[in-house]
Amino acid sequence: xxxxxxxxxxxxxxxxxxxxxxxxxxxxxxxxxxxxxxxxxxxxxxxxxxxxxxxxxxxxxxxxxxxxxxxxxxxxxxxxxxxxxxxxxxxxxxxxxxxxxxxxxxxxxxxxxxxxxxxxxxxxxxxxxxxxxxxxxxxxxxxxxxxxxxxxxxxxxxxxxxxxxxxxxxxxxxxxxxxxxxxxxxxxxxxxxxxxxxxxxxxxxxxxxxxxxxxxxxxxxxxxxxxxxxxxxxxxxxxxxxxxxxxxxxxxxxxxxxxxxxxxxxxxxxxxxxxxxxxxxxxxxxxxxxxxxxxxxxxxxxxxxxxxxxxxxxxxxxxxxxxxxxxxxxxxxxxxxxxxxxxxxxxxxxxxxxxxxxxxxxxxxxxxxxxxxxxxxxxxxxxxxxxxxxxxxxxxxxxxxxxxxxxxxxxxxxxxxxxxxxxxxxxxxxxxxxxxxxxxxxxxxxxxxxxxxxxxxx
Numbered sequence: 181x182x183x184x185x186x187x188x189x190x191x192x193x194x195x196x197x198x199x200x201x202x203x204x205x206x207x208x209x210x211x212x213x214x215x216x217x218x219x220x221x222x223x224x225x226x227x228x229x230x231x232x233x234x235x236x237x238x239x240x241x242x243x244x245x246x247x248x249x250x251x252x253x254x255x256x257x258x259x260x261x262x263x264x265x266x267x268x269x270x271x272x273x274x275x276x277x278x279x280x281x282x283x284x285x286x287x288x289x290x291x292x293x294x295x296x297x298x299x300x301x302x303x304x305x306x307x308x309x310x311x312x313x314x315x316x317x318x319x320x321x322x323x324x325x326x327x328x329x330x331x332x333x334x335x336x337x338x339x340x341x342x343x344x345x346x347x348x349x350x351x352x353x354x355x356x357x358x359x360x361x362x363x364x365x366x367x368x369x370x371x372x373x374x375x376x377x378x379x380x381x382x383x384x385x386x387x388x389x390x391x392x393x394x395x396x397x398x399x400x401x402x403x404x405x406x407x408x409x410x411x412x413x414x415x416x417x418x419x420x421x422x423x424x425x426x427x428x429x430x431x432x433x434x435x436x437x438x439x440x441x442x443x444x445x446x447x448x449x450x451x452x453x454x455x456x457x458x459x460x461x462x463x464x465x466x467x468x469x470x471x472x473x474x475x476x477x478x479x480x481x482x483x484x485x486x487x488x489x490x491x492x493x494x495x496x497x498x499x500x501x502x503x504x505x506x507x508x509x510x511x512x513x514x515x516x517x518x519x520x521x522x523x524x525x526x527x528x529x530x531x532x533x534x535x536x537x538x539x540x541x542x543x544x545x546x547x548x549x550x551x552x553x554x555x556x557x558x559x560x561x562x563x564x565x566x567x568x569x570x571x572x573x574x575x576x577x578x579x580x581x582x583x584x585x586x587x588x589x590x591x592x593x594x595x596x597x598x599x600x601x602x603x604x605x606x607x608x609x610x611x612x613x614x615x616x617x618x619x620x621x622x623x624x625x626x627x628x629x630x631x632x633x634x635x636x637x638x
Contacts, residue, residue: 222617224278225604227534232274232582232597234527236267238512239583246497246504246511247585259504259585266587270594277598281606282547283624285599289340293362296333300326300369325588327377330366331561332592334381335388335553337362342392343546346631351394359385360402364409371410376576380561382406387556391539392549393634476500477507477569480514481521488517504585506577509569521566528562528581531555538604544621545631547607554596 240260247259303317303326316323338359345355363385367378386406389399480496480503483489494514497503503511513521535555539548558581565580567573579586581593608618622630 222605224601225534225538228531228597228600228604231527231531231534235582236271238524239267240264241491242508242512242515242583243504243585245492245494245515246508262587263585263590266590267582267594270582270591273591274594274598274601277595278601278605280602281620281624282550282599282602283606283621283629285336285550285602286340286546286625286629289336293333293337296326296330297366297369299324300330300366302326304369304372322587325586327370327373328586328588328592330370331377331381331384331557332554332596334362334366335384335557335596336550338385338388339546339549339553340629342388342549343544343629343631346392346545346634349393349634351389351392353398356389356394356398356402359389360405363406367406367409375410376564376578378410380557380564380578382410384553384556384560387560388549388553391552392545473501473507473575474571477510478571480507480510481570484514484517484521486518488513488515488520491515502577505579506565506584507569508580508584509566512583525562525566528559532559535600538600538607539633541609542603542607542633543610543618544607544625544629545633546625546629547603548633551600551603551607554600558593558596 240263243263244260299317303324306317316325318324341355341358341362342351345352345358363381367381370381371378386399386403389402476496476499480494480500483496489495492515494503494511496514497511500507500510509521509524512524516523532555535551539552542548542551561578562581564573565578565584568576568578579589582590582597606617606621606624608621
């Protein structure tokens, strides 16, 4: 533990591990304020900002095109105004978060997690029914979708637990157990209203385990536990018959039937989707309410070709159920072609690459886990959406982050981007060494969260 002393007249100041101590009685709060004043001029990562702006612009353009079915029966600008309102609120949240030290997130992680779990439990058992499942509750005029919030909550909790449990090139067994319990506690409730989000949370958690250096043997054990729990919850949903017919997440406005009016709830629906997925969709198939989404999505993509039909020239958006949400990627391809679809996919992958670059260079473990967790969540959800639309994954609703319609999803993804920007702004980089920025970070995180980032340590 290094001690450094400066003498200015009669004023003696010391620092322990880079954190200033004032022997004249200067409070910790005052020290934090002084350190924060030094780092207020820091800037967030411009590349993350650029990707976010690109996604928002694409969202506004494609959402308006994909909402043609709604425009027919309502004000021509109503869908765009509503979506723009959520994008605006999301931007405000993002801007405030990127100016707030990410250390505050760690302080409130426990409260956020508990509130999210109870919100999810309430929406599951006593919430309003959307698409045959109780997965939301009303907050004034708005419908809140706790499953969307829970996905980000799990990331924050895992980043906190894993950072606290860090040891040389590994994580304490207790940290792995706590992390698995968190995933199980949230995943159990998510499984009651659809298995897709449960799988998403499990895959993201395993990705974070790999990032923080947990040996493969321990990860395989955790995956085995997940498999057992997944099977138990799957059987439970079958018995309780509470699984929704259409696993639609983050949508608050429309209920579209894709089963010919059959809203029988149960795990059999998931089985039927897998069976249809392996059977495939063929040109000679008769168009029914059951296969309408798959066929119309493929028609939209085939019509788009390589270069697309041009922005605003979508034809299938009127006939494709949920074109504005769960199938918006097919409209992107119809209007901008294969080139536009690949560009959008690369845009998401660049977000992950930039998050990886920032995470590799920060000195502490917690910000590295936090920014990568947020990026993995956004990118993996985007890839799942694209896989569903292009027929590489069984039908199951997942919104395209920041682009699909859905207020809760837009707000949660905006918050995730805001957290990433906060980390890029306030986390100390390897080359910066001991500085006022490092002092502020140490004060915000506390002694139990100062674990060294393994990549920086190398």
